[in-house]
Amino acid sequence: MKAIRIYKFGPTEEVLQYEDIPTPKPGPEEMLVKVEAASLNRADLGLRSGSYRIAPADLPIIPGREFAGTIVSVGSAVQEYRVNQRVVAQPGLGGYAEFALAKADKTRPVPDGVESVVAAAMPTIFLTAWFALVQDAGMKASDLVLIQAGGSGVGIAAIQIAKHLGTRVITTAGTDDKCRRLHDLGADETINYTVKDFKKEVLQLTGGRGTDVVLEMVGGDVYTKSLEVLAPNGRLVSIGGAAGAGPTPDSLPTLTEGRKVSRFSITSLLSSHPEAFTQLDTFLGLVQQKKFQVVIGRTFPLAEARAAQRHLEGREHFGKVVLTI
Secondary structure, eight states, rough: EEEEEEEEEESSSGGGEEEOOOOOOOTTTTEEEEEEEOOOOOHHHHHHOOOOOOGGOOOOOOOOOOOEEEEEEEOOOOOOOOOOOOOEEEOOOOOOOOOEEEEEEGGGEEEEOOOOOHHTTSSSHHHHHHHHIIIISOOOOOOOEEEETTSHHHHHHHHHHHTTTTOOEEEEESHOOOOOOOOOOOOOOOETTTOOOHHHHHHHTTOOEEEEEEEOSOHHHHHHHHHHHHEEEEEEEEEETSSOOOOOOOOOOSSSTTTTEEEOOHHHHHOOOOOGGGGHHHHHHHHHHTTSSSOOOEEEGOOOGGHHHHHHHHHHOOOOEEEEO
């Protein structure tokens, strides 16, 4: 089969090697899936550089934390799934390939009417947005929510989840076109951060009070200013650091007037609570019913994985970047 492998870590997409390798065989608790689409995530860039959960001794590896396709064989202990069933899986590795292995606890059925390219894009963004907002931030319908980087996959998912639960949403993006599209997705207020200071704008929009919840995924100066727009009893959840360092668990600041900050990782949550992956069924159903949208910014064939990662890293995209196989 064709696959992308990493033999050594490096700062650019040049470490991705497109090659022929043997098709894997499923163990007793595994399924072999014919991959039809594999989603790219910013964690893939950290994996490529060697900063994300993989040691040099574990190389070579096939990147790709989530994918969708059709089951072609199942292990002897697998009872929940069958050959020819369409599924979406999030094993953490292996998706950049024509075939990949998945286990039942990180796999869900794909309902009729949901395309594989859409399903593959969903697990990380929707589960991250849901658990960060609802579990960590305790978001309520009465809250005013600021979602940074609204045009990202997580941002788009978070806007829809927050509006679905009845909140008012402010979001940020880097162009007027992105702001317009985010308004169409449900955002009540949009701020082009390349033109306006989002801190000043948020405080003006809220009469100086600030927001009840902030979902922050940029880091650096954006993280610092996000803290400064928290209302009393406000909650900020940090989920990334695309433009600079975010907080570590040991460096979360002490805040006044009941404000709270937390750091969220969907990978850590699913490691300790694998049953949480079934929450994906809710979002697959909402997409099937056309109540939620999954925005695919661009697709690339597997052979062009380098170009796909370069496009993701450039941060000009809106929505998800997906490999099609």
